[in-house]
Each structure stands twice: as C-alpha cells, then as structure tokens.
Amino acid sequence: MINVLFAGHPTRWPEYQIPLRDAFAKAGLSVDLRTDHAADQVDYIVYAPNSPLQDFTPYTRTKAVLNLWAGVEAIVGNPTLTQPLARMVDFGLRQGMVEWVTGHVLRHHLDIDFDLEHQDGSWTRHIPKLARDRKVTVLGMGELGSACATALATLGFDVTGYSRSPKSHPGIRCLHGADGLDQALTGAEIVVLLLPKTPATENTLNARTLSLLAPGAAIINPGRGPLIDDDALLAALKTGQVSRATLDVFRIEPLPKDHPYWAHPRVTVTPHIASETRPETASEVIAENVRRSEAGQPLLYLVDRALGY
Structure with missing residues (x-):
C-alpha cells in the first residue's frame, strides 16, 4: 500500500x-x-x-x-x-494558457478595443495587419511558453521566443541569454510574459527594456507579477510607448482596490484566471x-x- x-x-x-x-x-x-x-x-x-x-x-x-x-x-x-x-x-493547464494567451494576442492584434471605443455612430475604419506582419515575442519557453508560441506561430504570427537557456522549436526564432533578451524585445509589437519568478527575472520589463519595443506595443502578462516594473509600465502607457496591457498576475493579489491599474483606460485586469x-x-x-x-x-x-x- x-x-x-x-x-x-x-x-x-x-x-x-x-x-x-x-x-x-x-x-x-x-x-x-x-x-x-x-x-x-x-x-x-x-x-x-x-x-x-x-x-x-x-x-x-x-x-x-x-x-x-x-x-x-x-x-x-x-x-x-x-x-x-x-x-x-x-494538458488542462497548458491548454487553458494557450487559449487565454491566443485570445488576448488576437484581441490586441486586431485592435478590438479600438472598435469598442468607437461605437459612437462614426464609420471609422481601421484595417489590422496580417498575422505574418505582427511581431510577437514570448518571454519564457518552458512548457507553457513553448505551447503558446507554437499556437501563435501556427496562426501565422512572426514569433520570437526567449529563454534563459538555449531552446529550439520549429517555426519559432529562439533566443537566449542577456543579449538574446534585448534582441527578442527590440521591435516587438506584442509581448507575452511566461517566465518563472526568480531573482534573475524580476523586473524583466523595466524602463530600459520597454524602450526597446515597437512604439505602441501591447503587453500581456499571465506569468508572474514581479516580471514587470509597474511604475515603468505605467510611465510607458502614459507616453504611448506601450498602448495597452492585459495583466492577469500582480505583485500583490488580490490587486489592491486603489491600484492605478484598475482605473487605467489602457489596462485590462483579470483576476489570475489565465490558466488553472x-x-x-x-x-x-x-x-x-x-x-x-x-x-x-x-x-x-x-x-x-x-x-x-
């Protein structure tokens, strides 16, 4: 027994x-x-x-x-x-994450929020890029990150994956190490964070690394709250360097009611539900x-x- x-x-x-x-x-x-x-x-x-x-x-x-x-x-x-x-x-954890990440990447790629904000009777048209012309970077190429990167590549996105150690995945440009992080972020239009929380990954997105992104980039974080320097992200949202952020995880959970993310018009807060x-x-x-x-x-x-x- x-x-x-x-x-x-x-x-x-x-x-x-x-x-x-x-x-x-x-x-x-x-x-x-x-x-x-x-x-x-x-x-x-x-x-x-x-x-x-x-x-x-x-x-x-x-x-x-x-x-x-x-x-x-x-x-x-x-x-x-x-x-x-x-x-x-x-499977359930992996599939749940793939579905959540894919949904929010498509939301930002298609700029669905733009359409929602212009339900005012004006016939305002905007044509999104094709997926092949949208640069998506997935930070963290473990089980969850690699599954998400593969799903996005299958949809046609130009996907770059970053990990601390060398990885190889068909159809995905894989980078690693300190230099690889900067390369992965340079010009990225959508960034998905799925790194583990360690002392080495805290504040991976900070004022310097956020400045490497394409102007108007979108941030999606279903990984760990401390991966992002919150003050730096709020500053980047203010300048427009980051256009939108979808955040599922935070340094303090539940997210305090007075936190500026709650009321920010360019931030979507979800209550740690990306994958269960x-x-x-x-x-x-x-x-x-x-x-x-x-x-x-x-x-x-x-x-x-x-x-x-």
Whole structure:
C-alpha cells in the first residue's frame, strides 16, 4: 500500500479526492489517499504552496512532493524541503494558457478595443495587419511558453521566443541569454510574459527594456507579477510607448482596490484566471509520477533547485 497525503489547501480536497483516487486506480496503484496520514508514514505528498503544511522535516519516508501548481517559487526555497519536488505540467493547464494567451494576442492584434471605443455612430475604419506582419515575442519557453508560441506561430504570427537557456522549436526564432533578451524585445509589437519568478527575472520589463519595443506595443502578462516594473509600465502607457496591457498576475493579489491599474483606460485586469490546474487532468499527472517513482523511473517535471523552477 502506498500512502499519499493530500496537502493542498483544505478547500480543494473535495474537488481532488475522487479524481485522484480514480487516477491512481487507473494507473494500477494501490493507494491510501488521505489528508491525515502520520508524517513518518507518508510516501508521497500532493501539495500546493498555500497548504498549512510548511515544515517537511517530519516526513522522513516521503519519496517526492508533487506540486499541484506550475509555479514553485513559494516553496522551492523552503529549507525544510529536502525531498524531490515536481511541478505541475498537464494538458488542462497548458491548454487553458494557450487559449487565454491566443485570445488576448488576437484581441490586441486586431485592435478590438479600438472598435469598442468607437461605437459612437462614426464609420471609422481601421484595417489590422496580417498575422505574418505582427511581431510577437514570448518571454519564457518552458512548457507553457513553448505551447503558446507554437499556437501563435501556427496562426501565422512572426514569433520570437526567449529563454534563459538555449531552446529550439520549429517555426519559432529562439533566443537566449542577456543579449538574446534585448534582441527578442527590440521591435516587438506584442509581448507575452511566461517566465518563472526568480531573482534573475524580476523586473524583466523595466524602463530600459520597454524602450526597446515597437512604439505602441501591447503587453500581456499571465506569468508572474514581479516580471514587470509597474511604475515603468505605467510611465510607458502614459507616453504611448506601450498602448495597452492585459495583466492577469500582480505583485500583490488580490490587486489592491486603489491600484492605478484598475482605473487605467489602457489596462485590462483579470483576476489570475489565465490558466488553472484542473483536478481531472492534474490527477493523471500526479498518478503517473507516483507510478514512475514506484517503478524506479525518473520523475516528470522535476524542479531544479539551483534554477528555482
């Protein structure tokens, strides 16, 4: 019998209980899934960083901590966490992000907001570029970023991808490193941020890097709030260097009611909904990782502690 502790936020247990049990059974695993296993009897922990469990020291038998979120920045630095940590990458998370990003890229590409702002009886026509003539840069070419970049390239956009380490994807110009970041941003008309949150990525978009964009560029951030210097973005919106921004993530969440983003006519705020872990598909990934571990195979999506993701 494999003892699995569900240590996500307590409110999520009713949503995950049945999908997890079904996934374990489908994988042929004999699992005792609970929220109250004795710490020294736990083989695997299904985890979310907003869990009450923050001290991993008693979990001496635990073979792996399996995160329910794609982001691990809130847990990877925990000094008590010595067990292997796997992040969540699943179809539902990936597909949700692709749909959200594609929708907002098309919104800015077609300048749908222009049409909404001119519903005043005047026959004001504007003809958008074709996708092949629109330069889109995706910052972050991990699982989510590469999926979004591929979808946008399939639609015909001129896509450049940027990552900290070298990557290669068919139909996408891939750049990396400090020089690569500047090249990726120079002349970009739409920028999608999907980098992880690390000390090295904080304020990736700042006054200097925003100045590299094509005048009137659009910013789309479903990644992490600290990737953007908020004051620099507001200043760029004021000058018109950035024409619009769609922001799903923020340094403080929920976004404070008095934050200038709420009332800004060129900013769209969405409440961290770009992509959500879905119990049915996430449970399949959790079960597969337990199966792999029990078979002596390497875990999927293992976090590199040195890199922070």
